[in-house]
Amino acid sequence: MSEHFTVVVVGGGQAGLSMSWHLGRLGVDHVVLERDQAGHEWRDRRWDSFCLVTPNWQVDLPGFPYAGDDPDGFMSGAEVVEHLEAYAASFAPPLRQGVTVTRLRRTAAGIFALQTSDGDLTADQVVVATGPYHAPAVPRLAERLPAGITQLHSSEYRRASQLPDGDVLVVGTGQSGCQIAEDLHLAGRRVHLAVGSAPRAARRYRGRDTLTWLDAMGHYAKGVDEFGDVDEVRVRANHYMTGRDGGRDIDLRLFATQGMQLYGRLLDVTEGALTFGSDLTINLDNADAVAEGIKDAIDRWIAAKGIDAPTESRYVPVWEPPSEPRALEAGELAAVVWATGFHRDHRWIQVPVFDGRGYPTHDRGVTSCPGLYFLGLPWLWTWGSGRFAGIARDAAHLAAKITAPRRLRKAEDVIWLAGTAPETVAA
Incomplete structure (x- = not known):
């Protein structure tokens, strides 16, 4: 039988960990699934001399502001990894590493079904925090x-x-x-x-x-x-x-x-x-x-x-x-x-929330599919959204949406799911 969570967060980088901090503080049952290790993008996709472009004082994660002695300096890649490891240790998120999500769909019953390399899960709500840099x-x-x-x-x-x-x-x-x-x-x-x-x-x-x-x-x-x-x-x-x-x-x-x-x-x-x-x-x-x-x-x-x-x-x-x-x-x-960038790869998300270019359509991270959210994308809401600078604000906004009192949508807001009859779902 599948495990069920109130919220599943996909991605264990700074965005996923920030989301977990807020959900834990609000007492929301959740799990964070990370394909590799937490902070993988900083471990394996950076050159030796890499440093942040943004000053250290902007590395201000929820409940974990920068407290070092060089606020106007620039962390190296290794120091970013150390900082994220310290952040995770500071509140012990329910993090499962080495777990790849291979499929996400929404069932006729209005819950989310996730297939993973470690078994199937279901969730009332899902936060996709995998960032925008997937395939070179x-x-x-x-x-x-x-x-x-x-x-x-x-x-x-x-x-x-x-x-x-x-x-x-x-x-x-x-x-x-x-x-x-x-x-x-x-x-x-x-x-x-x-x-x-x-x-x-x-x-x-x-x-x-x-x-x-x-x-x-x-x-x-x-x-x-x-x-x-x-x-x-x-x-x-x-x-x-x-x-x-x-x-x-x-x-x-x-x-x-x-x-x-x-x-x-x-x-x-x-x-x-x-x-x-x-x-x-x-x-x-x-x-x-x-x-x-x-x-x-x-x-x-x-x-x-x-x-x-x-x-x-x-x-x-x-x-x-x-x-x-x-x-x-x-x-x-x-x-x-x-140095020609990355393609987004959301093929594992089988929910119709993408535009013709494959970009998830959303309003400040809230998609048209009730209960599905995105976090950590560049310009999710502000210039800082894809950086450490804006993650805390965006995560707090989505946490408030996730925990808001649920109400039935109006008939005209009914979601049609491919291959199923229309259904009334909670907003």
């Missing part, structure tokens, strides 16, 4: 590179010595791509970087970390519904910078003056030749414009609040791209690192 995304054109070139996804990269001697191409300039390119560059490797449209931000400005200013200005609390195009906001790339060595800017133009080869977006691989777009200049200019725009907003905030902050000169570009796109032959490369 590598473009099909990777198949056209010569067999002798080593290829890794960013989730597999650990250190420069892992790659064979020779030139390395990094494709993608989100946070991972830029930081991996820097890691290789600092290790003395000749790096070729295909630059995309991700924005950048200065690490510090006018005496404070830029993210500290933005937090004070309310940016982390600004709801996604305050933007004109919610769908567009939710797929925006994060600004690139780094927390390495105490935190600093990532200036691709400066790297270019030091020998890094910059290109536009990678378009094709044909007969051993790599073709790049002519968008390098506009991508670098746009990234700089975003960084300077953030500084403009900080200047206005300082002036409006009458804050005594030091002045600072503005950024001046130190390099301009050539007028024509550079060419690159595959024979020049020893390795390629694909």
Whole structure:
């Protein structure tokens, strides 16, 4: 006979543990299922020199605020794992590790049935806290590179010595791509970087970390519904910078003056030749414009609040791209690192709550299927939702929804389940 819980939380990272803390505090019977170990994403998908981009003071989990001696520093990957382990030990969640959920469906009786690698479970309500980074995304054109070139996804990269001697191409300039390119560059490797449209931000400005200013200005609390195009906001790339060595800017133009080869977006691989777009200049200019725009907003905030902050000169570009796109032959490369993101994989969820792109439709984590929730997605509600900064707020909101007095839905709100008759369910 299946075990039954009031709530099953799928995922044992910072989101799942935060949800468990709230449910435990409210006395809700629940279990947390984790496919690997708690905090798996921080253990196995980060390179050796990885550090958080956000300051340590933002690592503020429910009931467990950062209490270290370096609030303005940046935790390494190993320190994040240690922090999550300490968090779990602080309240002993009902965590089952090494348990994979292979199917989630809603029965005609209105409960959730979960098939797992450790047997079947049922639940009144389910929180999906598996994050957005499931399957590494590598473009099909990777198949056209010569067999002798080593290829890794960013989730597999650990250190420069892992790659064979020779030139390395990094494709993608989100946070991972830029930081991996820097890691290789600092290790003395000749790096070729295909630059995309991700924005950048200065690490510090006018005496404070830029993210500290933005937090004070309310940016982390600004709801996604305050933007004109919610769908567009939710797929925006994060600004690139780094927390390495105490935190600093990532200036691709400066790297270019030091020998890094910059290109536009990678378009094709044909007969051993790599073709790049002519968008390098506009991508670098746009990234700089975003960084300077953030500084403009900080200047206005300082002036409006009458804050005594030091002045600072503005950024001046130190390099301009050539007028024509550079060419690159595959024979020049020893390795390629694909920093091209991840695909979502929710095929195990057999409940009709996804849009045409496979994104779960929800209102602040509450789906149209009563009792099914999502937590830990980027821009679930605010900019901080996919980070430590906003998890506590989002988890508290869902805990309140889960424990709210239940009522019968109106007839027009009846849920139709595939292959069953319509039913009236509790909201």
